[in-house]
Amino acid sequence: MAAESVAHRLTAQHRPTLDKALEVIRTRAYWSPHPEHPKAYGENGSLDAAAGKAAFDALRGTRLDLGQPGTDDWVGGEVSPYGIELGVTYPHPDIDVLLPAMRAGQRAWREAGPEVRAVVCLEILKRISDRTHEFAHAVMHTSGQAFMMALQAGGPHAQDRGLEAVAYAYAEQTRTPDRAEWTKPQGKRDPLVLTKTFTAVPRGVALVIGCNTFPTWNGYPGLFASLATGNAVLVKPHPRAVLPLALTVAIAREVLAEAGFAADLVALAAERPGEGLAKTLATRPEIRIIDYTGSTSFGDWLETHAHQAQVYTEKAGVNTVLVHSTDDYKGMLANLAFSLSLYSGQMCTTPQNLLIPREGITTDAGAKTYDEVATDLAKAVEGLLGDDARANALLGALVNPDVKARLEAASGLGEVALASREVAHPEFPEAVVRTPVLVKLDGAKPDAEAAYLSECFGPVSFAVAVDSTDDALALLRRTIREKGAMTVGAYTTSPEVEEAVEEVCLEECAQLSLNLTGGVYVNQTAAFSDFHGSGGNPAANAALCDAAFVAGRFRTVEVRRP
Amino acid sequence: MAAESVAHRLTAQHRPTLDKALEVIRTRAYWSPHPEHPKAYGENGSLDAAAGKAAFDALRGTRLDLGQPGTDDWVGGEVSPYGIELGVTYPHPDIDVLLPAMRAGQRAWREAGPEVRAVVCLEILKRISDRTHEFAHAVMHTSGQAFMMALQAGGPHAQDRGLEAVAYAYAEQTRTPDRAEWTKPQGKRDPLVLTKTFTAVPRGVALVIGCNTFPTWNGYPGLFASLATGNAVLVKPHPRAVLPLALTVAIAREVLAEAGFAADLVALAAERPGEGLAKTLATRPEIRIIDYTGSTSFGDWLETHAHQAQVYTEKAGVNTVLVHSTDDYKGMLANLAFSLSLYSGQMCTTPQNLLIPREGITTDAGAKTYDEVATDLAKAVEGLLGDDARANALLGALVNPDVKARLEAASGLGEVALASREVAHPEFPEAVVRTPVLVKLDGAKPDAEAAYLSECFGPVSFAVAVDSTDDALALLRRTIREKGAMTVGAYTTSPEVEEAVEEVCLEECAQLSLNLTGGVYVNQTAAFSDFHGSGGNPAANAALCDAAFVAGRFRTVEVRRP
Known part of the structure; x- marks a missing residue:
């Protein structure tokens, strides 16, 4: 199918979901399109429990070749907190090759506009959702979460946070019209008339620095907010929790390519033990956005040193x-x-x-x-x-x-x-x-x-x-x-x-x-309704998810013509 | 009149203007409630040309006592680029006294909510507008602009940019409802039910660092965006262009007090020659937002050193x-x-x-x-x-x-x-x-x-x-x-x-x-329609005015109750 008709199909398929998400981020009512119950999976192309487990098992001991340019090594070594060896290896990037390759696809991605970008993101989330059971094992065996939590927090709840970010990104980019006619009266003289076009343009390449405990839940908001606003996204997972984000990158690359865009708009940067790749990447001039979840010390370092980038951090706090x-x-x-x-x-x-x-x-x-x-x-x-x-x-x-x-x-x-x-x-x-x-x-x-x-x-x-x-x-x-x-x-x-x-x-x-005494807990937040963090105290400089989280990820370029 | 009824009157008076501003920032059509023609002033309480000139002349050689706490000296020394001595002196702050005093009024200002804050800001702008002719002389004799430009760019165009910032601030703060009921189905069990309240809270004290050439035009967006989002605002004018911003502060303090709020929510920080007060203020922990227009070197310094603050800069570029x-x-x-x-x-x-x-x-x-x-x-x-x-x-x-x-x-x-x-x-x-x-x-x-x-x-x-x-x-x-x-x-x-x-x-x-060949010039932008700067190249890290310019000036605090 030609790229344009893919975009058309995706719009028809996902626009209602986007509209509902746009509605609930305003009402803050309960909603989720991603089922929490393990038995809800297995139909309409989604993997059921057995198939998800089998898919995970089939990944063990393999090389996850994402087809990325500038791959100069294969790295891995994740060991599950449950004791099993994953044995998956991932591409290690030559960033001087990979970063330019990622930028090459940005013009077409920018020209696609906010709606097509949103529905492509929703298709990525849909395919992740279909593989929720597979992701559950990947999250469990990297974070140490129990299976049910890995399935829910690492699956539907993370997908909800990704979708929420896409909705905010779409809303923010479409607040200014594509085009405006401007007519200023001049008394008895002819009015001044201009035609103006407004285009949301990306910052550049966005870097997502993943964490060990919630690789998908904490990774998806930044990943999808940046991608939906036209940026290429480089994902640097925590070395102990690579698999869930590597699978995410693989799915994103697949969907982008099918929709006629450059797969390299999303790429993985796995690292060698002790390499400190995040620090190297964080101050590269190509990196204009950074999303980080982790220690206060490295979060503070990013806020202080990565001046060329918009830096969104979730650090430590005392609750x-x-x-x-x-x-x-x-x-x-x-x-x-x-x-x-x-x-x-x-x-x-x-x-x-x-x-x-x-x-x-x-x-x-x-x-x-x-x-x-x-x-x-x-x-x-x-x-x-x-x-x-x-x-x-x-x-x-x-x-x-x-x-x-x-x-x-x-x-x-x-x-x-x-x-x-x-x-x-x-x-x-x-x-x-x-x-x-x-x-x-x-x-x-x-x-x-x-x-x-x-x-x-x-x-x-x-x-x-x-x-x-x-x-x-x-x-x-x-x-x-x-x-x-x-x-x-x-x-x-x-x-x-x-x-x-x-x-x-x-x-x-x-x-x-x-006064929480029932089935809602202080440590749980629901996407579309609850803000995760406030962005106003030392624990985090951003909240998931609000307009401030997305508005700086793109800029609006205006062209005026008489 | 009691404070509450003042707020009520201001809402009745200014809500239609706010609504129109909210409409045009979406359509980007031409609009301004502030007349450009000098002869449009003189009715409904506004000063005509002669009265404006007389008001300006009456200011010369006086002490502008703003009634600010922590005033430890009187400073001045502005000399007009047209050669006249202004001879106005302004309060010099003991910031250890002034900053706490400014914070004291923040709770009531926060509790007033976005609409009351917006209409109080619009009343400030209305009174500034009424004194446009007086401001024209103040801007002329500090910036060196010719009278007509000082009147238009320093008056209605600056007021437009202030109003635009208020509209963006209001829109951003009201995207999340004040209150939401959240009901999550639990199969056969009772649903989980929460009542949630959402409150826009300020960052803290905002600092506006004014420039020599466009004290009001470049100063108003940050000043009004910060004030409308609940912050106290400290205005540090350029030492050669104090008067226009000092008058602005005086009017803001007067309106705030009349509406029942603390006048100290807006204050002036005039400085002694060579004092470098901006640098001292910029890294104070109380200062959480900085708006700056000026040289690239100091703008870069602020972006690098004022980590505790959101920093919005307009620096130099090569057009x-x-x-x-x-x-x-x-x-x-x-x-x-x-x-x-x-x-x-x-x-x-x-x-x-x-x-x-x-x-x-x-x-x-x-x-x-x-x-x-x-x-x-x-x-x-x-x-x-x-x-x-x-x-x-x-x-x-x-x-x-x-x-x-x-x-x-x-x-x-x-x-x-x-x-x-x-x-x-x-x-x-x-x-x-x-x-x-x-x-x-x-x-x-x-x-x-x-x-x-x-x-x-x-x-x-x-x-x-x-x-x-x-x-x-x-x-x-x-x-x-x-x-x-x-x-x-x-x-x-x-x-x-x-x-x-x-x-x-x-x-x-x-x-x-x-292809501009008529009466629109590349160096002029119109509020509500044109973005001033993009925020995406080295000339400026922010654009006037978009959601990114206001969204980080407040945070949303959520309270959940069963």
Whole structure:
């Protein structure tokens, strides 16, 4: 089929989805075109559970040849947190060859316009969605997420975030019309008349620097926002989580080529161990946009040194839950227990510090002392994770040895309210599965500060005793301001305290969840409705997804003619 | 009147104007609520010519006490390019007192919401508009612009750009609803239900660093974009052009106070000679947004060092007009002559390099050699400026001695096609008024490159001889890429050349005007319709005005409740 008719077909097929996405980013209502249930896959060309597993297994031990120009080596070496060797090798780029090749396709991609770019992006997402089960294994065996989470967060939720970015990109590029007639009256003389055309033009080549824990979920927003705004996109995955993004790049290249565009508009930059390729790429003049998820130190380095690029970062923060009072003590404990356990606390949104008044809290089950709250929460976690099968399904595996080391060190920081235990994984005996640790710290003691005011990424939380609600609010404010926060939670039945917590979050710019006691957790956000991060505190300089996330990825060139 | 009813009255009064502005930034049609004709003022509370002049005269020799906290000195010393001493003194800030005072008003300003903030901004603009004649003198006697230009560019055109920024800010803040109900189906179980609120929150204190030549026109977009998005705004004017922005600050403080908000949300930071206050302010942690117009060196410094802030810069560029062919030779010459003369070439948008083929061009008046084009353009400028009264009305005065020095040095750079002449100013004999110089340079000679590839700000243009159209296109591309450009012009009757120039501008990201022969000039842009700069080449990192210019000035904080 000719390229033009492919574009036409894709528009007919995907325009309704785009329109719905454009509607929900305005209403913020619930919506997703990507099913969460594993059994929803298997029809209309999508892989079911068995086929997805088989596809993943077939990838192991192979060379993933993406057909990229300037490939000077084959690199790999990913080892699953579940212990299996993936054995996949990927192209290593000669960037002096690859970058010019990527730019070669940009004119046609720019000329295609915002709508065609959007529907091509939606076709890429559709084919990724069809292979959700295959991606689930790829995400599981790189991030250490349990299978169900890898399927949902690495599949439909990531695809939703990609689609959301495409919708924002389309909306932003089409706010200015393609063409305008401008007529300025001149009194009795003839008016001044100009015809003006406006074209969205890309910045250049965009770089996506992937992370270990959520390669697709954190990678897709930047990838699709940049591609939909006309940029070529170079994906530099985390060396421990290459496969999910390599598959993504392969699908993108396939769709682009089928639609008549240059496959090289999207390419992979896998690296040799210790090569530090991200640093080299980040300051290349061709790289005009960078999306990064990872450590604060490298995020800060990018913000300081990559002056030639628009830099969007998600770094580390210290997430706080302020516990003041509740009318559903059991629900609160259950909700917190789940939040602390999910993916072994290896989410950038997992609560770390639980601020609990020293004199205790009021609840529907009577007054509870600080010690009782800590003990009851420990029991709730133990109850939730008492069964090994359930624990494995919730916790997943520790993603790397650093997390394990931090977990082991944490119990020396204070009195342990809940000790971590090892959970055996029947299918993957090498997986390191650990339940979370809860450590009691005195918020008034200066020596405890070093612990609770640092991010301790992994299954480590602190029950921090505070002298008063005012102290809790002050500590919350200071934590957000100095350390950043992806999420803040609070439990209170007092309208005054609720307002005070809200005011701190508004002033310090953090996303707040209040009194969550049911099936929504502080560490989970839904695309199209929830913002992930605020972009206004040190944890991240961007939010997923808003207009600021896309508006700088393109520029508008105007041509005026009489 | 109580604050709430003031807000109500302002909404009733200004909402239709806001709605119209919101409409035209989408259609890009011609519109302005601010009259250009000097005689349009004098009714409905606006000052007519005589009253405006009297108001300006009354300001001379006075202390402009803005009632700002933390004033530790009074500074001044502006001298008009027309030779008169202004003698106005302004508050010098103790920033450790002023900055906290500015932040104190932010909560109420945030809580007012986007619509009230917008209509308060529109009331500020309305009162500025009423005093357009007074501002005209203030702009004239700081920038050196001739009166009519000071009135139009410093008055209605600047007010338009301010209003445009308010409209973009309002549109961006209201894309997300204040509140949403989110219901996620859970199969047979009860759905998950959340109520979500979304609040636009400011970054902090915004800093506007004003310029000498267009204090209001270049200052208003950033000032109003930041204020409308909830930030406090500190205005640091150029030491030679304080008065127009000081009056602006005074009006803003008056309107804010009347509407029940803290006057200190807008403040002035005038400086002592050589103090370098901009540098001190730019890296203060309280300053989260910076708008800057001025030299490339300080703009680059801000982009590199003010990491804590969103930095929007308009720096220097080298503007090019490619002359290939025309079907209106006379019109082309007249149009270019006007563009080179207006405000003595002291616009960031004035063409500097005219690329003319060595073998000449085709025109409706027959073939013209390179020498003939240069000579005919020189004659056109001489004809335009032959009459001293008209020359004074078009040229204005040289803004500072540096411009005069560059002008004098320029005639040593090559063969002078048009010599600059002194024009006597009958009213202001001390004004330095000079007609532009046009110097012939050989584009193929490496020693000429240093001249035509540097910005020579002022009434200096180069007729650069090029070997071919391809050479001209290559030089245009190189100039934009390496030096930046606020504007590009081209004259051609060839569709192929037109397409090639357009492609260079799309790829290098520069705003292009084609075949202007009438009353629209390459150096003028109209708010609501034309983008000023592209933000995509080295001349500026932002465009006036688009969503990217406002979207990063606020963040959205979400609060979720079951």
